Amino acid sequence: NAGVMQNPRHLVRRRGQEARLRCxxxxxxxxxxxxxxxPEEGLKFMVYLQKENIIDESGMPKERFxxxxxxxxxxxxxxxxxxxxDSAAYFCASSPPGYFPxxxxxxxxxxxxxx
Amino acid sequence: xxxxxxxxPEMSVQEAETVTLSCTYDTSESDYYLFWYKQPPSxxxxxxxxxxxxxxxxxxxxxxxxNFQKAAKSxxxxxxxxxxxxxxxxxxxxxxxxxxxxxxxxxxxxP
Numbered sequence: 722n723a724g725v726m727q728n729p730r731h732l733v734r735r736r737g738q739e740a741r742l743r744c745x746x747x748x749x750x751x752x753x754x755x756x757x758x759x760p761e762e763g764l765k766f767m768v769y770l771q772k773e774n775i776i777d778e779s780g781m782p783k784e785r786f787x788x789x790x791x792x793x794x795x796x797x798x799x800x801x802x803x804x805x806x807d808s809a810a811y812f813c814a815s816s817p818p819g820y821f822p823x824x825x826x827x828x829x830x831x832x833x834x835x836x
Numbered sequence: 837x838x839x840x841x842x843x844x845p846e847m848s849v850q851e852a853e854t855v856t857l858s859c860t861y862d863t864s865e866s867d868y869y870l871f872w873y874k875q876p877p878s879x880x881x882x883x884x885x886x887x888x889x890x891x892x893x894x895x896x897x898x899x900x901x902x903n904f905q906k907a908a909k910s911x912x913x914x915x916x917x918x919x920x921x922x923x924x925x926x927x928x929x930x931x932x933x934x935x936x937x938x939x940x941x942x943x944x945x946x947p
Binding site: 752754756762763764765766769776777779780810812814824825826827829830832 | 869871873878879880881882883886927929933934935936937938939940
């Protein structure tokens with residue numbers, strides 16, 4: 722059973738460009754979460770999605786950031802007009818369906834570098 | 837504020853010895869999970885152990901065990917018979933849907 726997959730693993734963008742990060746949850750999982758880790762810090766929650774629904778986006782910056790989890794295909798975290806402060810590792814996690822969310826399993830992360 | 841505090845930025849242990857990493861948290865929820873994740877240099881987040889808050893029995897996974905004190909909101913991780921491969925950052929986390937992470941403890945293991 723493949724784990725959570727993220728691609729790309731490394732992404733380099735220049736200031737002002739767009740970054741698209743993809744996450745495929747574990748088979749059978751319907752909950753997806755995105756976290757950001759700045760250098761030398763812990764992970765910070767960004768957004769929680771289920772298929773075609775954003776459940777909690779309380780950790781998302783108000784501008785330039787958006788996330789989706791379509792009916793078909795991976796979840797996408799999109800960052801428009803990137804700035805140097807967006808440089809970080811972005812982790813996706815998934816958990817199985819259920820009323821009370823279960824253990825989250827993490828992907829390997831995407832390291833975004835903004836030049 | 838709902839926070840998770842890891843007061844030990846760094847810890848070290850001799851191979852085969854035992855080490856305990858501390859974690860305290862704050863929450864107003866009654867149902868939640870507590871987790872320890874390990875992050876080696878590869879930066880992959882690896883689940884070490886989890887505890888359901890409604891269970892009084894401390895969770896155990898092989899050499900890893902927790903001391904869960906719900907009233908004190910304390911959740912420490914004990915690693916027995918430490919191995920060189922245990923060297924990593926260890927993050928404590930609390931949550932039901934979104935996880936709140938501590939700032940981590942860097943564990944070094946000396947031969």
